[in-house]
Amino acid sequence: MTVQPASKSAAAIDRARDAGRSALVCYLPAGYPDVQATIDAGIAMAENGADLIEIGIPYSDPVMDGPVIQAATTEAIANGFRVESVFDVVAGITAATDVAVLVMTYWNPVVRMGVDEFSRRLVEAGGAGLITPDLIPDEASEWFAASDKYGLDRVFLVAPSSTPERLAMTVKASRGFVYAVSIMGVTGTRQAVSSSAERLVADTHAAGAERVCVGLGVSNASHVREIAAYADGVIVGTALVAAIRDGGVPAVADLTRDLSTGLIREEA
Amino acid sequence: MVDAPSENADNNAADAFLQGGSLKHAPGPYFGGYGGRWMPESLIAALDELEDTFEKAKADPEFLAQLSDLNKNYSGRPSLLTEAKRFSEHAGGARIFLKREDLNHTGSHKINNVLGQALLAKRMGKTRVIAETGAGQHGVASATAAALLGLECVVYMGAEDCRRQALNVARMQLLGATVVPVVNGSQTLKDAINDALRDWVSNVDNTHYLLGTAAGAHPFPAMVRFFHEVIGEEARAQILEQTGKLPDAVCACIGGGSNAIGIFHGFLDDPSVKIYGFEAGGDGVETGRHAATITLGKPGVLHGARSYLMQDDDGQTIESHSISAGLDYPGVGPEHAYLADIGRVSYEPITDSEAMDAFKLLCRTEGIIPAIESSHALAGAIKVGKRLTEGSADPSETVVIVNLSGRGDKDVETAAEWFDMLDEEGKVKGTNLSTRKPKGPSDRAEPEAVPTTAAPATSAADNNEDQN
Numbered sequence: 031m032t033v034q035p036a037s038k039s040a041a042a043i044d045r046a047r048d049a050g051r052s053a054l055v056c057y058l059p060a061g062y063p064d065v066q067a068t069i070d071a072g073i074a075m076a077e078n079g080a081d082l083i084e085i086g087i088p089y090s091d092p093v094m095d096g097p098v099i100q101a102a103t104t105e106a107i108a109n110g111f112r113v114e115s116v117f118d119v120v121a122g123i124t125a126a127t128d129v130a131v132l133v134m135t136y137w138n139p140v141v142r143m144g145v146d147e148f149s150r151r152l153v154e155a156g157g158a159g160l161i162t163p164d165l166i167p168d169e170a171s172e173w174f175a176a177s178d179k180y181g182l183d184r185v186f187l188v189a190p191s192s193t194p195e196r197l198a199m200t201v202k203a204s205r206g207f208v209y210a211v212s213i214m215g216v217t218g219t220r221q222a223v224s225s226s227a228e229r230l231v232a233d234t235h236a237a238g239a240e241r242v243c244v245g246l247g248v249s250n251a252s253h254v255r256e257i258a259a260y261a262d263g264v265i266v267g268t269a270l271v272a273a274i275r276d277g278g279v280p281a282v283a284d285l286t287r288d289l290s291t292g293l294i295r296e297e298a
Numbered sequence: 299m300v301d302a303p304s305e306n307a308d309n310n311a312a313d314a315f316l317q318g319g320s321l322k323h324a325p326g327p328y329f330g331g332y333g334g335r336w337m338p339e340s341l342i343a344a345l346d347e348l349e350d351t352f353e354k355a356k357a358d359p360e361f362l363a364q365l366s367d368l369n370k371n372y373s374g375r376p377s378l379l380t381e382a383k384r385f386s387e388h389a390g391g392a393r394i395f396l397k398r399e400d401l402n403h404t405g406s407h408k409i410n411n412v413l414g415q416a417l418l419a420k421r422m423g424k425t426r427v428i429a430e431t432g433a434g435q436h437g438v439a440s441a442t443a444a445a446l447l448g449l450e451c452v453v454y455m456g457a458e459d460c461r462r463q464a465l466n467v468a469r470m471q472l473l474g475a476t477v478v479p480v481v482n483g484s485q486t487l488k489d490a491i492n493d494a495l496r497d498w499v500s501n502v503d504n505t506h507y508l509l510g511t512a513a514g515a516h517p518f519p520a521m522v523r524f525f526h527e528v529i530g531e532e533a534r535a536q537i538l539e540q541t542g543k544l545p546d547a548v549c550a551c552i553g554g555g556s557n558a559i560g561i562f563h564g565f566l567d568d569p570s571v572k573i574y575g576f577e578a579g580g581d582g583v584e585t586g587r588h589a590a591t592i593t594l595g596k597p598g599v600l601h602g603a604r605s606y607l608m609q610d611d612d613g614q615t616i617e618s619h620s621i622s623a624g625l626d627y628p629g630v631g632p633e634h635a636y637l638a639d640i641g642r643v644s645y646e647p648i649t650d651s652e653a654m655d656a657f658k659l660l661c662r663t664e665g666i667i668p669a670i671e672s673s674h675a676l677a678g679a680i681k682v683g684k685r686l687t688e689g690s691a692d693p694s695e696t697v698v699i700v701n702l703s704g705r706g707d708k709d710v711e712t713a714a715e716w717f718d719m720l721d722e723e724g725k726v727k728g729t730n731l732s733t734r735k736p737k738g739p740s741d742r743a744e745p746e747a748v749p750t751t752a753a754p755a756t757s758a759a760d761n762n763e764d765q766n
Contacts, residue, residue, distance in 0.1 A: 089613075089614065090483065090614040090615040091483070091488065091489075091492050091600060091601070091615055092492075093338070093492050093495040093496060093499075093601075094338050094496075094499070096496075100482060104482070104483070107614065112612060113612040113613065137336060137599050138598045138599050138600060138607070138609065138613040138615075139612055139613035139614070140613070141597075141598055141599060141613060142596075142598060142609065142611065142612060142613030143612075143613070163338055164336055164337060164338050164599075165336065166335065166336075166337065166339055166342060168334075168335060169334050169335060169336055186339070187338065187339045187340075188339060189338070189339045189340035189343075190340075191339075191340055191341075191342070191343040191344070191502065192339060192342070192343065193343060193346075196339070196342060196343075200339065211339070211340055214340055214499060214500060214501075214502060214503070215499060215500040216496045216499060216500065
């Protein structure tokens with residue numbers, strides 16, 4: 031991974047590392063139930079232990095998402111969510127906190143706006159970069175150019191099925207951190223964290239990644255504790271979406287605080 | 299991606315056509331600026347494995363012999379090329395020939411592709427296949443191939459399509475497949491593909507995704523075309539035998555575009571042959587309720603490929619509309635996008651109404667009930683025939699081939715509704731015959747494989763029963 035001091039995500043992860051713990055990465059989709067609620071929830075996550083925040087763009091065909099996130103993003107679109115509102119969310123959170131804010135998006139909305147234009151507006155809003163679940167480095171030449179031009183982080187995904195060659199290539203292409211998908215599947219809460227995650231993180235580190243965060247199926251402090259033992263960051267999504275759905279911003283704040291208790295690495 | 303194609307232009311067979319080379323064997327992953335792999339990393343290893351298996355199989359005489367044997371002795375290939383003499387009178391007098399994919403086992407071209415892919419699944423050691431289906435034809439074909447080769451089969455089908463094509467749901471269940479009604483989004487083909495992709499990413503170790511059209515991530519567009527190339531190769535030889543010359547035009551309907559790319563393949567390198575793809579114009583392209591992706595869409599990425607796409611200003615996919623479930627898809631195969639851009643193939647919309655007129659005309663003039671999908675190609679052929687024969691002293695010199703991609707048995711209820719043949723209870727007017735519930739042991743329990751949510755068609759039938 032190219033190490034650039036300008037990477038906001040890397041800096042946030044390093045701050046956590048310096049404090050002797052993994053970083054907590056919290057996801058919510060923009061515009062669910064409305065744009066202001068996402069800003070309020072983002073600030074609440076930052077104030078209750080999140081080091082990085084991922085704001086998802088609701089998309090009509092979210093093939094990597096399970097039922098909870100699908101339902102939330104479908105509702106956001108039905109409520110009139112427009113893609114450019116994501117910049118308001120990013121700006122709203124970065125203005126009030128010092129967390130790194132990334133946008134997680136399927137690729138077509140970025141293509142439609144124009145990769146350069148999207149990147150320019152993301153930087154203007156204070157965003158750290160993009161997480162791209164359906165964009166692989168092989169197809170990302172336009173994104174390489176724009177992310178270099180604007181100094182944005184490029185967070186690509188690696189999976190238990192990734193070959194050593196693809197791990198090496200993806201690590202090299204990424205900036206900020208590498209997103210390790212803990213299991214072969216879509217987003218959603220699960221009983222246990224897959225054993226494949228630890229091996230994938232080790233392989234990704236061995237391939238040269240300095241920062242690897244684990245997501246998919248992480249939903250409680252116990253999961254966080256398990257992953258924090260070997261990963262640089264722990265990503266939680268579906269559980270937070272369920273929290274905002276059922277209890278609004280206060281529930282998001284409570285869950286984030288609880289999740290953060292799992293971050294401290296117990297000394298062996 | 300804008301700059302990806304230039305990197306691949308040198309080895310892109312499609313580009314070579316512009317310099318007098320060949321278009322028909324474009325290998326992917328790119329077709330001009332379209333195609334590629336816009337997919338989650340989790341699935342890349344499976345796509346690589348599939349590509350590798352396909353490339354080896356294509357060069358393996360044993361595999362080709364196996365496929366050819368199934369095509370001949372199971373599907374019933376070659377399919378006929380039938381001259382539609384009475385129908386031709388309505389097309390300016392041009393001679394219209396029908397490539398009879400409707401006569402294949404399972405009633406459409408879909409069997410060509412599923413047999414090929416199911417054989418590949420076996421080669422990869424997969425024990426389970428999943429498929430999406432719109433009209434149900436691909437689901438039926440997949441269930442058929444799975445039964446034949448001893449594979450488990452799960453078919454994702456939009457709940458709205460399950461309602462429109464209840465007969466095909468039952469057919470798949472009879473063949474031992476599990477049908478999962480998809481209730482997300484518009485509950486049609488694109489949402490079925492989304493759910494199939496979610497299944498695939500979760501079960502990729504033992505599962506092959508048997509994609510039904512020449513779209514999606516590489517190697518699917520080139521691979522699905524390969525399995526359908528037999529349509530074009532047969533049609534070319536048959537028309538030469540029957541008329542002694544190449545046709546003036548070839549017509550096919552376009553949803554994702556697999557039947558079309560199969561027949562086009564036979565003629566892409568014959569510059570004298572005009573090629574037409576007919577998209578679903580729905581209520582009319584001016585109404586916004588259509589599936590005319592190439593005519594009105596804009597380039598974007600969906601389901602793994604860059605291609606034309608019906609999308610709004612935010613890049614959200616727009617729901618498509620067509621009377622034909624098989625054409626009701628807001629995307630299109632990337633090779634078609636390329637063929638449209640370079641002008642080799644003309645793509646035009648056909649409205650529901652035009653398609654249904656052609657449907658009825660073929661029934662009445664030739665004794666063939668076509669699929670509503672294929673009726674779009676028939677309606678297009680009428681226009682093309684009139685256009686090409688205008689001012690001609692001998693219109694019968696003009697020869698047009700239509701790919702009759704499927705038979706219309708599955709569409710009888712839709713057609714009966716369209717032509718106002720049903721009363722309010724869904725019975726054929728003037729009779730006591732219901733199109734919705736065949737006579738039979740209605741009180742018997744549903745087959746085990748049917749999820750309880752698979753009920754839209756059944757509950758409609760039950761309502762009828764209550765009214766009786």
